[in-house]
Amino acid sequence: MSTEAPTETAQTERAPLRESHAKRWRGPGWGFMIKLALMALVNAFGILTAISAWRAESWVVLSVVVLLVVVVDIVYFGKRALPMKYLLPGLIFLLIFQVFIFGYTAYIAFTNYGTGHIGSQEQAVEAALIQGERRVDDSPTYPLSVVQRGDELGFAIATDDGEVLVGSAIEPLSEASGADLSSTGAPGEVPGWTVIPRATVLTDSVLQAQINDLRVPVSDDANDGSVRTRDGSSGAIYESTLVWDADAQAITDTTSGTVYAATDDGSFVAEDGTALPTGWYVNVGFANFLTLFTDSALAGTLGSVTIWTFAFAILSVGLSFAIGLGLAMVYNDPRVKGRRILRALFILPYAFPAFMAALLFRGMFNAEFGIINDLFLFGAHINWLGDPWLTRAAVIFVNVWLSYPYWFLVCTGALQSLPGDTLEAAEIDGANRWQRFRSIVLPLLLVSTAPLLIASFAVAFNNFTVIYTFNNGGPAIPGAPYALGSTDILVSAIYDVSGVSGGASDYGLASALSIVAFIVVGIISALSFRQTRKLEEYQ
Structure with missing residues (x-):
């Protein structure tokens, strides 16, 4: 075996390899x-x-x-x-x-979250004490300046002996060393704080609202009261007539001696059954679900709402599908002249915003000046929006008008994809048009459209936009809780119960109703999808 050193030629040949290896890493890209x-x-x-x-x-x-x-x-x-x-x-x-x-x-x-039960018990106690605030009878009026530190507002007051105290909503009053008084007697300079000019306090409406709501505790004990101001230049000590005892878990009204004890359902209740308006949210278990089915007034109303919800969803989907399929079959016939233009006209409602269409139809169905009564019914006075059954018919008409173009497009595409030889063979065998439609066209159409029908049912089942915009779920059901109406469906009933539109809110009950509605739609969708598998045999 040779032990000679590599020749110059071999070294030359290897050099490029080392060079390319050096160039392999060029840093992150x-x-x-x-x-x-x-x-x-x-x-x-x-x-x-x-x-x-x-x-x-x-x-x-x-x-x-x-x-x-x-x-x-x-x-x-x-x-x-x-x-x-x-x-x-x-x-x-x-x-x-x-x-x-x-x-x-x-x-x-599973909670009682809603009006009067929004925050924690600590927040409920604070709100109760604030609602019971009264100015202390012997409280002097202190020269006051509004101060700011970052986004935090506070009050600086000058006591009778010339001492300056400063604090905020989260920091009780404490001595401000090195503070100076202005010519008006109010603090002019407060170390660590910026004194807001009086002119700004008088002209800034947002700041005024914040100042009126601001309470600066006198000490760490909330029962000692807090400093408030009405004009932004003077303040006084306000003390609540209610006293909170954390050990006894009770609030006492010092004027009447009434004791409001904390209960397990998040309320302060006295022995005579009266309760303070402020409470806190707690876990109530299945109480909201039991209320849905055991409260006679609510259960009866929700029962009629549920029946109407199914009727609205089924009729909306069924009628719009039937109309869309009928129009698709008509305008799929090559003998119809101008099919493209007519198809474009028929799908115009599909491009129209749903809420705008509902608002327009609301005006058209108006009993006093609506175009439906004036032009189409020769001036007849029909209260479309006041009678429950007429309003239901009107809202179904509006929803069908909005949704049939979708089925017109879907069915047109499905019809054009049907096998022509199958239809031709059935015609040769003597099947008439109805027999061909019932036995061939419709089953083949349902193979591709059945999942869309199920999805459309779920959409109609939760079609809040049309119901709310057209008539806000009205007309109202006499004696119904939460102002539920005759055309309310479950989703709009949830909206009413939640109190988002105004009035008392019960988010816990609304959430329980949402869960029930979700389960209902889920079960129906699962059963429907299971049934659609039987249509595969037509493929």
């Missing part, structure tokens, strides 16, 4: 830099969200956010799990916008 920037934004957002959850002591949200950030970093900075890089965004959005919303709705359904 633009793709990596873009990914790094996006991941930095994701991590920054996650950290900020985690800090907010930690401050709010929302440990569930904190745990989920931290877990998501860790999973995202592992997936996108790792070299494995390539499919997960594409699936993870969709899964996260599904978790946030579907699973979380459904889970939170289910959580609220």
